Amino acid sequence: MPRLPARGRIGSCLTVLAVAGMLVIPLGCETSRSVNPEPATQTRSDVRPRGADPSTPTTPIASIAAPPGQHATRCGHYVFYHDFDLDRADPLFAELEALPDQVFGELGLPPSSGIIQIFLFDTQDRYERYMRYRYPSLPIRRAYFVAEPRVGNGADELKVFTWMGDHLRTDLRHELTHALLHSVLKDVPLWLDEGLAGFFELPPEQDGVNPLHLELLRRGPFQPDLGRLERLDKVRQMEKPEYREAWAWVHLMLRSTPEAKQILRDYLQVLRGTDKPGLLLPRLREAVPDPEQALAEHLSEIHIPRHRAAGPP
Template sequence: MSTLALPLRGWIDNSPWRHSHGVATCLLALLAMLLPAAAFAQGWPAERQTGIFICHANFSLLDYEPLLNQLGQHEREITAALHLPRADEPIHLFLFDSSRTYRGYMAKHFPELPARRAMYIKNGGPGMVFAYLDNAFETDVRHESTHAVLHSVLPVVPLWLDEGLAEYFEAAPADRLHQNPHMTPVKWEVRLTGVTSVARLDTLQELTDLGTDEYRHAWAWVHFMLHGPREAREELLAYLADLESHTPTPPLSVRLARRLPNLDRRLAEHFKSWKN
């Protein structure tokens, strides 16, 4: 996707298992600087608000009107699909014209963070998304913005579910059901090797635990829960409702296994029967 030899995307928030004192201190110190005119002496050359997203770019946004217009609906699409309350806090998007500008900005202001192709950051204040123009730009923006929406309405999200939902909603709306690039590999895997169990995914707590297989399989479980058996969708929505209301809950993998015996087989059947 990207021509750079950078890791995929990433995010930092203030959830208990993600918290880093050094990163938190850095973010709190820089928050005032970042909003809205950080790094550019004359302010950001282009700024625009679309829905809850406030975009700051060092290039003209005129060529990206379709993306920005769709982004204005992005929060509504996510919260409606997951039966979550509407997000009402602003989310800031910082968009750069090149990988060089982006990397220089991140290295200057966030030296403690790993190099990632795009980044979502939240630590007590507004969510912030960082991305740069390349052939994966629109996908990256939707992916990281999904993290931002989820963390604006939920106190915590398990890592695999957070990434699985972001992989799902990163596709353009017309492509989410049938045209996600993960679809064909997963349809082969359920026939040949299987996919990572949801119980295994529930044990992953660091971004370094997720490789390309885990991202793809997290997407597969999200697709299964949203478009597979009714019981799977009900359990996902009930689980998210419990998270939103701070209600103690077993892991989602445990809840799914209770509702759907032979869970791995049901996932395989879902993709074997799914028509592209």
């Protein structure tokens, strides 16, 4: 089982050892719909599908149905639920704790006081069996963000599901970005949600530059079409090329000119008040008359940071 390395200190993170089950969210709080619930109203996932074994699981249904919850570790806006020991000194906790300030500061959004629940499975197998049972219509992905309506009134419950794999750092940053955006906005168009998550999933020192995306887009063929991206409204419509293009448009707006960045910031302010914000492309054209040409030039000029941060082992 992968373990987080023992480096540095965490500061305000707090681990609570819970009697098994006590801190597991009751099933009734996880869904107000049915015993075998369908996906919640909002889901976002990592693009890279995993090779799921479609065979019928042999594990007793009770263990499949229960998410991790023997321990709960509080860290800033997050509560990690897990069934194994976590190294609280791992610098990943501090990095994740700083993510809200990074996201909200960059985008000019107000801070959120909402709590995000992170269910951290020990193995890929247990994670996938749980997700197939709990969200049977979702394709298997490495990690998921789910916004579930709370029983009664109140803000949605924000949940992230993933497992202790090699991509943990990137996956957590990606899904937590979704959760943070949904904690302060009425809605986020699918392409923009994924583009922003693709920007912030990278370690801070990467400054949003994804070298692999950049290499593939520069190599081409690549014909950007923001109008097409804006029409996508289903998770299954987002494949790797769409994720790459969404990242590229977001990077253009956040890292090319102050005017382009302001267009995105203004659009996000609109999303604070309505889930029907209209299209971004006409607004972008006000500051960038030829967005496709501007994107091509921007991609050719992006500098790849030389300093790479080491991820978890």
